[in-house]
Amino acid sequence: MQRPTGKAMKISNILETKKRSLSFEVFPPKTDSSFDSVREATERIASLSPSFMSVTYGAGGGTSRYTIEIAKNIQNAYSVPTLAHLTCVSSTKNTVRSRIEDMRAAGIENVMALRGDIPAGAENMPRDYKYAFELVRELRLSGGDFCIGGACYPEVHPESQSLEQDLMHLKEKVDAGLDFLTTQMFFDNGIYYRFFEKARSSGIIVPIVPGIMPITNIKQVERAITLSGSYMPKRFLSLVEKFGSDPDEMTKAGVAYAIEQIADLYDNGVANVHVYTMNKPQVAEAILKSIID
Numbered sequence: 001m002q003r004p005t006g007k008a009m010k011i012s013n014i015l016e017t018k019k020r021s022l023s024f025e026v027f028p029p030k031t032d033s034s035f036d037s038v039r040e041a042t043e044r045i046a047s048l049s050p051s052f053m054s055v056t057y058g059a060g061g062g063t064s065r066y067t068i069e070i071a072k073n074i075q076n077a078y079s080v081p082t083l084a085h086l087t088c089v090s091s092t093k094n095t096v097r098s099r100i101e102d103m104r105a106a107g108i109e110n111v112m113a114l115r116g117d118i119p120a121g122a123e124n125m126p127r128d129y130k131y132a133f134e135l136v137r138e139l140r141l142s143g144g145d146f147c148i149g150g151a152c153y154p155e156v157h158p159e160s161q162s163l164e165q166d167l168m169h170l171k172e173k174v175d176a177g178l179d180f181l182t183t184q185m186f187f188d189n190g191i192y193y194r195f196f197e198k199a200r201s202s203g204i205i206v207p208i209v210p211g212i213m214p215i216t217n218i219k220q221v222e223r224a225i226t227l228s229g230s231y232m233p234k235r236f237l238s239l240v241e242k243f244g245s246d247p248d249e250m251t252k253a254g255v256a257y258a259i260e261q262i263a264d265l266y267d268n269g270v271a272n273v274h275v276y277t278m279n280k281p282q283v284a285e286a287i288l289k290s291i292i293d
């Protein structure tokens with residue numbers, strides 16, 4: 001795995017090198033009491049020396065401050081460049097600005113600028129931001145010299161009427177100052193390849209990093225279908241049917257499927273693949289090992 005040093009900690013630099021690399025996503029603790037176990041899991045994943053790690057942001061939650069803490073720890077203790085996520089839709093301008101300042105002070109150079117989802121029943125939420133492109137602009141104006149990533153949806157964002165409409169808004173978001181995009185999970189690589197071509201012909205020229213989710217339990221499958229409307233190929237569904245009731249076998253089958261997806265992406269010229277590890281070091285390790293072998 002390549003390892004940038006010194007000032008070359010920006011993810012855009014890593015993606016520019018075009019060498020094969022693998023990056024991992026982790027999530028911060030959802031409660032104060034789980035901080036130690038999450039920190040330990042993220043440290044085990046960081047010790048595998050991925051090309052970078054992203055740390056998600058619990059929109060509006062009281063533990064959202066941990067995103068920066070976990071990202072800073074990974075960067076300082078393991079020299080792994082980190083990408084701290086930030087959402088805006090349920091925050092005031094003041095909160096967002098102070099989070100940006102906290103990131104800058106913590107030495108975070110990469111930020112994933114997201115809209116987030118409006119929590120159910122949160123009618124009295126702040127309405128300072130409507131879309132992620134507004135956060136991208138805010139980050140660009142902050143003077144933080146951040147490398148900024150954004151989300152994209154090969155199977156179309158659930159609120160969009162069509163792929164064309166989604167791509168039009170995606171282009172506006174990129175033009176607001178994005179350096180790269182990371183995709184929502186998908187289980188059929190053809191969906192990514194077709195999306196990539198459409199994005200390029202819509203004038204979106206930044207790197208589009210595919211996001212791969214190794215499925216290790218049946219709940220993840222239900223969540224992927226409900227939240228993202230992910231298409232599940234027959235071969236994948238039959239694996240779930242066969243192994244879904246056996247957690248160990250399901251993990252093995254889900255990791256093997258993700259490894260096949262990643263190998264195919266590399267074979268088709270994709271340089272960096274981002275893996276949603278769900279904070280499972282053994283999953284990250286198995287995938288990394290298969291890539292190196």
Ligand SMILES: Cc1cc2nc3c(=O)[nH]c(=O)nc-3n(C[C@H](O)[C@H](O)[C@H](O)COP(=O)(O)OP(=O)(O)OC[C@H]3O[C@@H](n4cnc5c(N)ncnc54)[C@H](O)[C@@H]3O)c2cc1C
Nearest residue numbers: 056057059085114115116131132151157159160166169184
């Ligand atoms: C890689 C990745 C990482 C993520 N990480 C997190 C995380 O850490 N925390 C979290 O809470 N959520 C996270 N999410 C989920 C994300 O917050 C949701 O999918 C959310 O619904 C959309 O966020 P966005 O940044 O893509 O929004 P946007 O880019 O704002 O798009 C949202 C919708 O609005 C439409 N739209 C955009 N601009 C306009 C406009 N000007 N007019 C009309 N419509 C418009 C888009 O087409 C789309 O349908 C992540 C998603 C991905 C793919």
